[in-house]
Amino acid sequence: MTxxxxxxxxxTTSTDAAGAPTTITVGVANPTLEPNNGTSSDSTFFRNxxxxxxxxxxVGLAAASIVLWIFFYIRRKxxxxxxxxxxxxxxxxxxxxxxxxxxxxxxxxxxxxxPPNSSSQYSTQMGQRGGLSGxxxxxxxxxxxxxxxxxxxxxxxxxxxxxxxxxxxxxxxGYVQARTxxxxxxxxxxxxxxxxxxxSSRDRKSSYGHTHSVGSYEPLLAAYTHGSSAERGANSPPTxxxxxxxxxxxxxxxxxxxxxxxxxxxxxxxxxxxxxxxIRRRTRSDSLDSDKLRDDEDYSRPVLTVRNMPDSRRxxxxxxxxxxxxxxxxxxxxxxxxxxxxxxxxxxxxxxxPSGLMDLTRSQHLMADAAEPSLVSSAQLDIPVNGDRTxxxxxxxxxxxxxxxxxxxxxxxxxxHQTGLKCVDPLLKVIAPLRKQGVKILWVNWGLTDHELQTIxxxxxxxxxxxxxxxxxxxxxxxxxxxLMRDAxxxxxxxxxxxxxxxxxxxxxxxxxxxxxxxxxWGHQTALDLYLKENGITTLLFGGVNxxxxxSGTLVDAxxxxxxxxxxxxxxxxxxxxxxxxxxIYNAGGSQGFVTNTSNIISASG
Numbered sequence: 001m002t003x004x005x006x007x008x009x010x011x012t013t014s015t016d017a018a019g020a021p022t023t024i025t026v027g028v029a030n031p032t033l034e035p036n037n038g039t040s041s042d043s044t045f046f047r048n049x050x051x052x053x054x055x056x057x058x059v060g061l062a063a064a065s066i067v068l069w070i071f072f073y074i075r076r077k078x079x080x081x082x083x084x085x086x087x088x089x090x091x092x093x094x095x096x097x098x099x100x101x102x103x104x105x106x107x108x109x110x111x112x113x114x115p116p117n118s119s120s121q122y123s124t125q126m127g128q129r130g131g132l133s134g135x136x137x138x139x140x141x142x143x144x145x146x147x148x149x150x151x152x153x154x155x156x157x158x159x160x161x162x163x164x165x166x167x168x169x170x171x172x173x174g175y176v177q178a179r180t181x182x183x184x185x186x187x188x189x190x191x192x193x194x195x196x197x198x199x200s201s202r203d204r205k206s207s208y209g210h211t212h213s214v215g216s217y218e219p220l221l222a223a224y225t226h227g228s229s230a231e232r233g234a235n236s237p238p239t240x241x242x243x244x245x246x247x248x249x250x251x252x253x254x255x256x257x258x259x260x261x262x263x264x265x266x267x268x269x270x271x272x273x274x275x276x277x278x279i280r281r282r283t284r285s286d287s288l289d290s291d292k293l294r295d296d297e298d299y300s301r302p303v304l305t306v307r308n309m310p311d312s313r314r315x316x317x318x319x320x321x322x323x324x325x326x327x328x329x330x331x332x333x334x335x336x337x338x339x340x341x342x343x344x345x346x347x348x349x350x351x352x353x354p355s356g357l358m359d360l361t362r363s364q365h366l367m368a369d370a371a372e373p374s375l376v377s378s379a380q381l382d383i384p385v386n387g388d389r390t391x392x393x394x395x396x397x398x399x400x401x402x403x404x405x406x407x408x409x410x411x412x413x414x415x416x417h418q419t420g421l422k423c424v425d426p427l428l429k430v431i432a433p434l435r436k437q438g439v440k441i442l443w444v445n446w447g448l449t450d451h452e453l454q455t456i457x458x459x460x461x462x463x464x465x466x467x468x469x470x471x472x473x474x475x476x477x478x479x480x481x482x483x484l485m486r487d488a489x490x491x492x493x494x495x496x497x498x499x500x501x502x503x504x505x506x507x508x509x510x511x512x513x514x515x516x517x518x519x520x521x522w523g524h525q526t527a528l529d530l531y532l533k534e535n536g537i538t539t540l541l542f543g544g545v546n547x548x549x550x551x552s553g554t555l556v557d558a559x560x561x562x563x564x565x566x567x568x569x570x571x572x573x574x575x576x577x578x579x580x581x582x583x584x585i586y587n588a589g590g591s592q593g594f595v596t597n598t599s600n601i602i603s604a605s606g
Contacts, residue, residue, distance in 0.1 A: 010026040346365075348562060355390075357392060359392045363394065384596065385594040397537050400431075400439060401540050402444065403545070406484075406490065426571050448472060464484075472485075521557035541601070549576075570598050
């Protein structure tokens with residue numbers, strides 16, 4: 001074995017210039033290399049306990065998450081498959097008429113087995129129709145049509161006559177009334193000691209345990225339950241057609257006896273009162289054969305007949321006015337209230353008093369004693385309105401909205417608007433009193449920009465054109481400028497109104513507001529709406545032209561948004577034919593708010 005020295009010695013000998021020898025000895029530690037067997041790094045990792053634990057925890061959690069995800073995924077898929085399978089089964093069963101919830105007429109004890117020597121419940125309530133002798137134990141019965149029915153192999157015939165058991169009966173002909181028109185299969189009368197459930201292989205061929213019920217029996221399933229026609233025999237009745245509720249017997253009316261005189265036709269509730277009484281009689285008689293049933297006729301009792309009332313029994317004319325033809329009873333026509341009433345909600349409300357006062361100030365809710373509050377003249381104003389009413393408004397929350405009193409609509413060189421020109425003087429007279437009361441004057445006018453011309457809808461563009469020429473933004477004759485553009489002369493207020501506005505602008509009482517549609521409140525946010533909300537204004541006095549266009553459009557939008565709307569009649573006009581202005585007045589005072597005039601406002605302002 002060879003050992004590597006720990007120190008390596010190096011000896012160097014040299015001769016100087018005089019020829020004397022010089023020896024230099026250097027000792028260096030011998031570097032040793034550890035064997036590279038791959039265990040050094042592993043040993044270092046496994047010696048770090050924290051790192052080992054952290055790695056194994058992370059790996060364990062990841063593995064557990066994957067296993068849980070796979071488990072729940074498989075479980076969910078299995079559940080979905082089971083639900084789909086159950087749904088398909090239930091749909092098939094429901095389509096075949098199985099599993100239906102019992103009806104009122106169903107025999108609730110169908111699943112119970114009868115005790116020995118007892119007759120079936122069906123034997124007394126829903127026996128198979130047949131002759132008077134009934135069905136004796138072990139013996140067949142003969143139907144009305146003469147066809148022999150064998151309880152063991154015959155399909156149920158819903159059109160056969162009902163029979164009763166062979167038992168003493170006080171009823172003259174021995175008939176019992178049927179609970180439905182279609183007893184279920186196997187509902188024939190059983191003899192003594194016979195189990196009314198019958199042979200399970202015959203009554204229940206479905207693996208889902210279907211039990212026939214009276215109301216859910218479908219004749220088309222008879223072949224499935226009882227076999228084919230060949231298996232039933234040549235003398236067995238054919239499979240009946242699908243049930244059709246429209247059955248009526250084709251018989252002569254002359255042959256119909258009095259139903260009330262028939263034996264067994266009692267009113268004890270056991271019969272189906274939905275059927276016509278005569279049809280019930282005939283379906284129990286021997287004169288009815290299955291080939292006489294008619295599927296195109298109704299057999300039900302007539303319940304309701306709709307017909308025109310004879311003229312001799314018509315109501316008086318006063319009662320023939322439909323309710324929708326009654327005019328809306330607005331403030332102009334509605335009688336005064338007999339006691340004080342508050343309308344609206346806690347934040348936005350009116351209070352009406354028997355005196356005819358309508359308080360719009362929202363300053364005081366209806367008091368417990370319903371006392372009418374006194375006028376605060378420094379902050380409130382009482383204005384008489386149509387309908388023998390007086391509205392009380394808050395001066396600081398009220399504004400006059402004057403619409404489109406511009407040259408384009410009123411100047412004689414541009415338009416013949418006589419009714420509009422008549423509004424100028426009353427308007428000039430009422431402006432000063434309103435300013436004195438602190439009511440803002442808002443001049444709402446057309447004033448378009450070049451950008452807005454690109455957004456005007458086609459219907460509006462077409463409405464301002466004549467013969468396909470002109471229109472918004474086009475040059476007008478004279479020096480009136482471009483049509484309804486801002487700062488153009490045709491967009492200025494007419495004559496003295498322009499001077500009045502400039503005067504109010506200097507005093508800080510008047511505001512000019514541009515609009516680019518018929519209504520000044522048409523969008524979700526307009527200059528007019530912003531100003532009203534920023535200044536807390538709730539009551540608006542409307543005037544201007546044209547009444548049934550821009551004025552009405554703005555008033556209606558204000559009404560929709562919850563503002564108090566008051567139309568000042570003598571400063572509002574239109575060029576429309578007769579009826580246009582009247583309709584605006586009618587709606588404004590009838591449902592949308594109130595109607596007044598400048599004389600009432602001036603007198604109220606003092």
